[in-house]
Amino acid sequence: MAKTILVVDDSGTMVMSLRNSLEIAGFNVVTASDGVIALDKLKSAPKPDLIITDINMPNMGGVEFIGKARAQSGFRFTPILALTTETQQAKRDEAKKLGATGWLVKPVSGNDLLRVIKQVLPGA
């Protein structure tokens, strides 16, 4: 059965780019345009096996979302990758502290992304 990935980004281009890359690679993709909507998606089926989130978003940013997602039951060990234009080390450290699994700086090629996903998501 295909693994489900939740993509959180306020950019339509990013969402479409990631959705198509991941679907071509055989994943089931769910999307959200900010952290608030993403938290709602966590409560509904299908449960994501992996989360890819932007950092700078309206309503609720990625760092806050990572912290709140980690606090949800069932998502303590779910891999969460931050995909952002942010290069600031302090932000990375903050995300890492809140439970991010990895930090990817945009743009990331589809093949690099798939390689990382296979690393953090066994069986993908």
Next chain:
Amino acid sequence: MKCPNMVFLGKPRRLQAWCRKDALLDPRRMVIVSAISLILVIRLLPESNLEGFDLLIGRTGDSVLLLAILALVAALFFIQCPPPADKKPTTQDNLLASAEAIFEQHLRIDEEIDKRLNEVTADTEHSALFIITQMRQLYDNASRVVQYLEGTNLKAGDLGQAITDSVERLMEVNTFISQLPAKIERDLESVQTVVSEFKEMNGLIESVQAISMQSHMLAINAAIEASRAGVAGRAFKVVADEVRSLASNSSKVATLIKEGLTRASSAVNGGMASSIAESSQQLQGISLATASISILQENFADMSQYYKTRFTVVTKHNEDLAKDISEVLGQIQYQDVVRQSVERIRTAIVQRNLLLQSAIGEGAPDPDLLRELPERIDQLKREYLVEDARHVHLTQAELGNDAGLKIELF
């Protein structure tokens, strides 16, 4: 310079101008202040102190009060409708007006630039989404071709198996057929042996016929002798008739057997042999046809292998295409990087304009704000650069700088 009556309509800028320090020496203001002061003095002092000031009305102090009120009204009228000659614009006013006009133009240019930047961002996003859609269609079409080939490959596999089974059966038939002429040849030899035996039987038949003839002759002689014997030979005559009948029947049977043997021999020597030879040729033809089918099977196997190779190649191409499309979709993320960069520029421009507006915008220029303006704009620039430096730039991404930091797993 507009009419100062705007003071009373709540125009803050004019009110500010009215309250400035250098306006304290204005004669109009001096008249008003004096009139108000006089009214207050008359109202506060006891009437005894105002005796003698009843020049017009006759009541203590009221004449003075009336004059003060008239002076106040005259001053107000004077203020509301000042002669234009007294309001020549100063150099500062001209500079301020110029600054305001420049600022207004500047704002309009910025608005236009902001609109264009917004349009460009929207256009690039639209184009990026279009490219993504096209890429996905390309992949879907390629996948359909692979699926079609996969289906064809499976069908060809089934067909190949059916052909192989048929050819195997044909080969079995071919083996049987190829052995058939030898078998027929052996059968023919057996038949010919029988025919030679028939020939030997011909001699026996001739012997039988000869015996029949002799028996017949014997029976005739016996009949003659029986006739001579008269009554005594009557019984013997019956025997002689029976012997003659037997001889006649034996001769007929022998003749029939001989004719049958002759026909059988002719059939074996003539029609059957030539038929067997003809059948052998036909069997050889069938054997050749089977060989052709075998060749066809080999050709089909070659063709099937060719298409399998093609299918493998096309599948590999499809996988490569998927990787390339994935790469392109990754590169399209540049649009988001550019969008965010443009957004930061737009935000910085808006903040700068707010600073300018607060300093020389709607109200009168604030000297303190004007003095601080260069430093505040410089501060804004520093903040913009710090914020921008926190984000990736295309040149960094293209050159692959900070590759280790580009992807980091914690």
